Amino acid sequence: MLILDRLHFCRREAPGNLFLQIHLTQHSTQLPYPGLSSPTLDICDFQKSTGDRPIINLAIRGTNLAVIVRYASVQETSDHPWTGHLSVWNWKAGVKKCEKLDIPDTSHNTGLVFLREDILLHGSSLGLDLSLNVYHIPMSTPSAVACDLRLIEQLSLPSLKEEVEYVNPPLISFVNNPTTVPSFTESYNPKVTRLFTTDSLSSILVIEVMIDKGHDNWIYFFFIIHYRALLDRADRALFRHGNGQDTEARSVRWGEWGPEVTRMFWDYHDEYSVPLEAACRSRFFRRDGNIIEVYDFGADNPSGLGDKQRPRWDQFNNINGPAFPGDWFQDNQNYLLYFRLS
Amino acid sequence: MLKEYRKQREIQIKWTTITHLPPRQFTLSSHPRSAQQGTEAGVLYDAPHDGRFVYELRWTALPLKEDQAIEWNIVRPSDPQTVIVAHALSIEENDLLAFATW
Numbered sequence: 001m002l003i004l005d006r007l008h009f010c011r012r013e014a015p016g017n018l019f020l021q022i023h024l025t026q027h028s029t030q031l032p033y034p035g036l037s038s039p040t041l042d043i044c045d046f047q048k049s050t051g052d053r054p055i056i057n058l059a060i061r062g063t064n065l066a067v068i069v070r071y072a073s074v075q076e077t078s079d080h081p082w083t084g085h086l087s088v089w090n091w092k093a094g095v096k097k098c099e100k101l102d103i104p105d106t107s108h109n110t111g112l113v114f115l116r117e118d119i120l121l122h123g124s125s126l127g128l129d130l131s132l133n134v135y136h137i138p139m140s141t142p143s144a145v146a147c148d149l150r151l152i153e154q155l156s157l158p159s160l161k162e163e164v165e166y167v168n169p170p171l172i173s174f175v176n177n178p179t180t181v182p183s184f185t186e187s188y189n190p191k192v193t194r195l196f197t198t199d200s201l202s203s204i205l206v207i208e209v210m211i212d213k214g215h216d217n218w219i220y221f222f223f224i225i226h227y228r229a230l231l232d233r234a235d236r237a238l239f240r241h242g243n244g245q246d247t248e249a250r251s252v253r254w255g256e257w258g259p260e261v262t263r264m265f266w267d268y269h270d271e272y273s274v275p276l277e278a279a280c281r282s283r284f285f286r287r288d289g290n291i292i293e294v295y296d297f298g299a300d301n302p303s304g305l306g307d308k309q310r311p312r313w314d315q316f317n318n319i320n321g322p323a324f325p326g327d328w329f330q331d332n333q334n335y336l337l338y339f340r341l342s
Numbered sequence: 343m344l345k346e347y348r349k350q351r352e353i354q355i356k357w358t359t360i361t362h363l364p365p366r367q368f369t370l371s372s373h374p375r376s377a378q379q380g381t382e383a384g385v386l387y388d389a390p391h392d393g394r395f396v397y398e399l400r401w402t403a404l405p406l407k408e409d410q411a412i413e414w415n416i417v418r419p420s421d422p423q424t425v426i427v428a429h430a431l432s433i434e435e436n437d438l439l440a441f442a443t444w
Contacts (some may be wrong), residue, residue: 018444020427023419025439027431030417056442058430065430065440091440317352342389 018046022067025092037094043067061114065091065139070110080104080126088137088149099135100149107169113205113228119234123172130157130170130209134234151249153237157223158254158329167214175206175279203227203281204297220267224284224297224337229261254331265336297339396426399441419443
């Protein structure tokens with residue numbers, strides 16, 4: 001394929017090529033990380049064309065470091081003009097554990113987040129269909145050749161309506177709180193606590209879908225879900241793969257998994273009125289000017305079961321935008337995850 | 343000081359992880375949040391850029407008081423010609439800052 005002509009997972013010293021390295025630094029000393037055979041990981045070499053550079057994102061949990069390289073396809077199609085390579089490295093050993101090649105995408109989605117050290121979530125879009133790809137990472141490091149990164153489930157987000165107009169295709173990212181995600185050790189020994197990790201699995205993950213309307217106007221959709229809900233799904237998928245019930249990743253429609261365990265907010269603003277969002281444990285914060293809103297997703301109702309009387313979606317208090325979620329998504333269902341506005 | 347710094351650099355302080363990317367040449371999106379900061383364990387990160395590229399990362403402990411002076415720690419690749427294109431933190435678990443360069 002033409003794609004593979006541009007990206008090589010070995011060092012090539014061709015003039016003008018881009019060479020992607022990851023530098024591992026000890027945060028407290030600002031020195032190269034001690035005890036490693038090499039403080040750098042050689043990821044790939046990219047044959048640069050005029051006008052484009054790959055887009056990179058990293059995520060770390062435990063000894064696993066995930067890196068995605070997303071770049072414009074040489075052979076552009078209207079369906080997936082972007083392709084991507086996702087690899088996971090044991091950064092302490094300096095070796096690649098597994099990888100997934102040629103991941104198509106309509107946009108330059110690079111959002112990555114670990115649900116657990118062995119479960120990685122990646123947001124992607126194909127046409128109007130948005131999804132969360134759930135990957136399983138093996139615990140052991142292969143002795144010889146890196147294995148395929150295994151996709152175990154694809155969770156669809158609500159599909160956009162065909163008549164939705166945007167300048168650039170939707171982008172999916174995660175507003176997550178990294179300190180609340182457990183490593184293997186913590187998963188099996190939950191009494192281990194750190195500064196912000198007293199109850200990590202009750203924490204929320206915020207999935208952000210951004211749509212560029214042009215003229216410096218953006219529509220944001222925030223899907224808020226507990227890590228626990230996604231991890232439970234991933235564990236069930238792993239079980240099915242383990243006993244042979246599933247041989248390939250299941251695609252799960254939004255209506256089958258999402259509305260019961262999520263709450264959706266939407267937001268609209270231009271470049272001059274950008275609010276700030278953040279998540280910590282079960283709380284979602286939003287600051288707009290001098291107002292800070294705190295949405296608590298768990299203090300009163302740790303089960304996350306929703307109030308069926310609530311409206312289908314929630315709008316931040318001061319929104320005065322042109323869009324309404326019902327005009328955007330094909331699947332307009334009630335979002336039931338409980339929250340309390342503090 | 344933090345307010346002043348924010349004003350000077352037109353940055354926004356956002357309590358989030360580094361899932362967004364520093365600005366880069368030929369990025370298709372003109373997303374206003376393309377210059378992102380992030381924090382873990384009370385550390386604020388910034389990726390200053392010259393309009394096209396990021397050559398260094400800066401971080402500081404979050405101030406406790408409004409008028410507290412801020413000292414930025416700076417990390418640069420050993421080769422000054424390389425460009426930082428992504429970074430991620432694992433401070434509490436691994437005392438690790440990882441950043442990617444072209």
